[in-house]
Amino acid sequence: MVAPVISARGLRKTFGEFVAVDGIDFEVPPGESFGLLGPNGAGKSTTMRMVGAVSQRTAGELRVLGLDPDTHGPEIRSQLGVVPQDDNLDTELKVRDNLIVYGRYFGISRALCAQRADELLGFAQLEEKAKARVDDLSGGMKRRLTIARALINEPRILMLDEPTTGLDPQARHVLWDRLFRLKERGTTLVLTTHYMDEAEQLCDRLVVVDHGRIMAEGSPSALIRQYSTREVCELRFGSERNADAAARLEGLADRVETLPDRVLLYTDDGEGLLERVARLGLHPTTSLVRRSSLEDVFLRLTGRSLVE
Known part of the structure; x- marks a missing residue:
């Protein structure tokens, strides 16, 4: 059997007396598109931060790419791509330079960064905007650029927090197409979303989380058959x-x-x-x-x- 890229057992996170994540279990095999669904405050973002090796767990077991995030954070983060809910692009840099500078943070040579930047601009359909200011981009373009930036280090896992929030229907579908292409390449996707149609479109499997606990797990079609x-x-x-x-x-x-x-x-x-x-x-x-x-x-x- 292929080892999972993410494995959690009894994963728990507390802030004082508040329990944000309450002993959840899940696994994500390589190449899967895995979704975390739940209302605000359910524990989705806290789980994502623990998986992303930026927040230590309180209890339980967690392995990401076979490593413990609490002790091997830098090694894990070097193999992750992260798309935050709010675009945090550098508005003082041009579109292409956003990719090159970000790639340099991973120790990638300038020449290789430039090569990957051009490839990713093509993937994101932003070739004509390479020299444009970030502030001149539409919301959908900024979102595609943020995803392209997250791919500059060729991550094994791409983590997306509410990837299409605030986008119009056309921009959402363009973004979905880019994510489908990543799935076809074998990239593991882990995403949170409040759009149920998006979860049905993108997720091979998902968990529904509420009050820090997993309420249900399965493929979208299986969950519909089971609960409706x-x-x-x-x-x-x-x-x-x-x-x-x-x-x-x-x-x-x-x-x-x-x-x-x-x-x-x-x-x-x-x-x-x-x-x-x-x-x-x-x-x-x-x-x-x-x-x-x-x-x-x-x-x-x-x-x-x-x-x-």
């Missing part, structure tokens, strides 16, 4: 009628969930359920049948209450 139904029927009767309608709909679906603006019915046959709803004499103002998504799983496991 094939389809979801969304019915709107009006904010004052939804609760009464939901009470009459109990028993028609695997699960009925009442929200302020609509009623969700989880079923394997949405169209058939709509027919049964009509036979009850219930006539929603709008109805929608859609396939279950990772968002349905996420909200079932972590709840719909806002966490700050």
Whole structure:
């Protein structure tokens, strides 16, 4: 069997009496795209910092590329690429120089940095912006440049924290394409995201974390099969009628969930359920049948209450 590039057993991190990560277990094999999902404060970023060898664990075992991050931090960090949530590019340098200067931090020769910079500008579709100021780039371009910079040392693991936050749909899809290409090259991706469609697109496997603990683990499709139904029927009767309608709909679906603006019915046959709803004499103002998504799983496991 191929040894995992990341292995955690009973991984725990506390800050005083506050438990940020509460004894989690997971492994990431080489070449996998692995996701950490969870609400704010769930422990995702704390886990990423421990894996990235910039925060020591409180207890448990952790190995990254076969090494202990607490004792071999520099060796591990030299083989990682890190894409933070907020772009931290050097605005005083031109686009290409951002890559070259960053590469020099890893002890890479200037000539090799220049060669890799040109290759990465092509990969990020930024060749025409090589001599441009960073401040003149769009948000999507800055994000692609940040990813290109993280690849200058040819890392074995690329860690991405909310890679497409704040980007428009076109920029998101361009970025997804770049990450797909990295997967095809065999780069291991570890990412956090609040976009469930992004997790479905990018992650081979993921864990859902809440209050520092793993609530579920598996591929997106497997989690949907385990925690949801094939389809979801969304019915709107009006904010004052939804609760009464939901009470009459109990028993028609695997699960009925009442929200302020609509009623969700989880079923394997949405169209058939709509027919049964009509036979009850219930006539929603709008109805929608859609396939279950990772968002349905996420909200079932972590709840719909806002966490700050």
